[in-house]
Amino acid sequence: QQATLEQVEPLKDAAGPGKLTIWSSPDPINLIQNFYQKTFESGGWEVLDQPEDQDGGTFIVRRNDLDVTLSIPSGATTGKSTAASSSKPPAVATNSSVTTFDIQYVRDGKDTKAEKPQPSQKPTQAEKPTQAQKPQPSQKPTQAQKPTQAQKPQPSQKPQPSQKPTQPSEVASKPAQVRSGKPEKLTDLDKVPRDLRKYVADLAKLGVLTPDTANPKTNADSQGTQFAPNQTISRRQYARWLMDANNRIYANRPGLQIRLASNTTQPAFQDVPRTDPDFPYIQGLADAGLIPSPLSGDSTAVLFRPNAPLTREKLMLWKVPLDTRKALPKASIEAVKETWGFKDTAEIDPKALRAVLADFRNGDLANIRRVFGYTILFQPKKPVTRAEAAAALWYFGSQGEGQSAKEALFIKPQTSQPSGAPKATPSN
Template sequence: MALKRFTTSLGLAAFLILPIAGCTNSPVGKSFQGAFEADPQLKDNGSAIGATQTPQPSPVAQTDQAQLPANFPAEIPIYPNRSLLEVDANQPNQGVLTRWSSQDKSDQIVAFYLQELQKNGWTLDGQPIDKTQGTFEANRDGLQAIVTVQSNSQPGTSAGFSIQASRTQPTQSASPSASVPQPGSPEFIGPMPQVAAPTSNSSPVASEPQTFTDLDKAPKELSQYAKDLTQLGVLSLSSNNKSGTSKTLFEPNKTITRREYARWLVAANNRIYTSRPARQIRLGVETSQPAFQDVSRTDPDFPAIQGLAEAGLISSSLSGDSTTVLFRPNAPLSREDLILWKLPIDTRQTLPSATIDAVKQTWGFQDAARIDSKALRAVLADFQNGDQANIRRAFGYTTLFQPKRTVTRAEAAAVLWYFGFQGDGLSATEALKGGARSNP
């Protein structure tokens, strides 16, 4: 009996549904359909299942391959659609360096940081001129963020960017003003105080050998290079050699800034080739039109930086690169710039053309595609220098160049220990002995 009543009810339900379904345009049909349609408010609600939400910056992405340190400053904005590739916390006095990738276009990342770093109390001390790549330098309440975006103009490639986060560490001193980073310190960020303009005979080369008490803290493969250059008096830690102060700590594993490397590069070349004036780099003079907007004539490192630009050894408007108007003197030096600035001085000729495949076949670098196109030529030319190649001397055998990685002071010293190409050159050791010609 119960089965009969159930069958009768089922048939009645089917009888009611079929006419309505067949008349979907009727008011009753539309009302019936509306009862089973999704609530349109739920479609517009970002919390609905399957809805696409606008990504928001957050300190950690759940899909990151690496682990972001817990002490990474939450104030620094992180691009939403990204993956964390690598964390380098071994940055003495330089905080932490993180490397990221994104499937979005690099110009979207540049636009994001241009917007985010111009609000919430950040002060932009430098920003890219190119909308697809470049470096931001921003400061906020003693926190420094250096964001470098790499272009992914080639189809199918990912955009990469890095974030260097560090906090200003006050220097311990009895003097109340010593807690503020002073000009010449790697932690100092302008503006520079108004001082007398350097004269044409000013030199970044120290006149006497230096004394450092911590050179033994450098990797043993690099310590001798730093010791030789110290004896030559070229590894000055202050831009002002007349300050009357002396530093006994070299901090060989500390990240070197772009201004320090420019100063040492000119000093090392000119001191090693002290008896060969034709190979020396002429310093910029106070009457020169500054090649960079952020390195004025009053900057203590203006002679060296301006001299490199006027010699065409670093890219600037003087060499025809109208987009390079900032030098970013206090930013960390990258490996690719380490080699790019040095090789033209080694070869004394135009760098050869280069391709990613050529670098892969010679050096065997797995990350050759990440090297900037300009630096690619220098990297290939460096391979042709055999055992005196700068890369071999500074980094040993490696299949990863890591072009955006920062450089330590000891690594920079290893590169600057020798100048020359394919047998025609001099080392710091030979310069100390009187400048005998080297035969690598």
């Protein structure tokens, strides 16, 4: 079906020149959402945020100096059919309803028509590239392949990270893939909430934490040294920190370390190929059974959504198994209510309930107590900040059998290998 442009108006309160466009389509929400997700991924856009499910939501993407916000309200349909307002859209499009959605364009710098995305023309043609999905002028290989004497490479012609494919053999060999553990110079640790400051400081000294590179605006004027403690952390970044923190805290206990995946491993997730810079970490966690994937028997977890915000329940689901080092206990809504007393226990994903219950048994060393303090609202879907994620990773283990980042600072590793790196065979 063809999407129809209903309205165009300028954005008055935007950070830069921008406009709002409103569209309508006879297609259901899920088809429109799938179309845009594929368009952004294939078009070299940096996905800063995206919906949690297939029932509408907001995409926030960026490429060069253009920020795009696509909003598909849940149940955003009008028409004759009352079924169109259901929270679950039909599997196929019908002519009895219309889905409305809007796209905001905000540009930080000069206006370049070539960079404006137009993926909304044919939502149902996701499998067939439209004009909007064709490479933009900045991506056309013909310009780079036929340089003239007058065409000296400009900064704008440099391929972006998403435009330059990485060969599988490079994934395990690039130094950037396996960090050395040298502490980063972070200049804004004074902005960390006071109750979390000591945890963040210890992890920073241990070399786990990195500057916030996901948001281009955060480090625009700071030479890339801003930790941005109160910014939301992505699932991708937390996966990397989770492995790094575990392996550095247990640097002298190889049997408790998580192994990086090799570049020959079959990807567990459709959206984390071998060329992804964080493939060794995300795939390594999946191989170890620490995150839900088809490898662990969860046939529905085919997408990792690396750039989506990490939620509180996912933080617990991934972290607690590394504390208990054993199967999580059976859990029910009633059991969690009786222990933690959360009023919103029913909103917690059933998979995460077990981790939340197991965390309670860790007493004062529980992640929830350390990160969120005393609370009777867990807010399982709430995004986690970078400071909160760091606080959760400050300690691994159960009472009497764990180790903290502070203690790890005084322990000499048995090997000089980087965190998570495969052991080299000693030469004779």
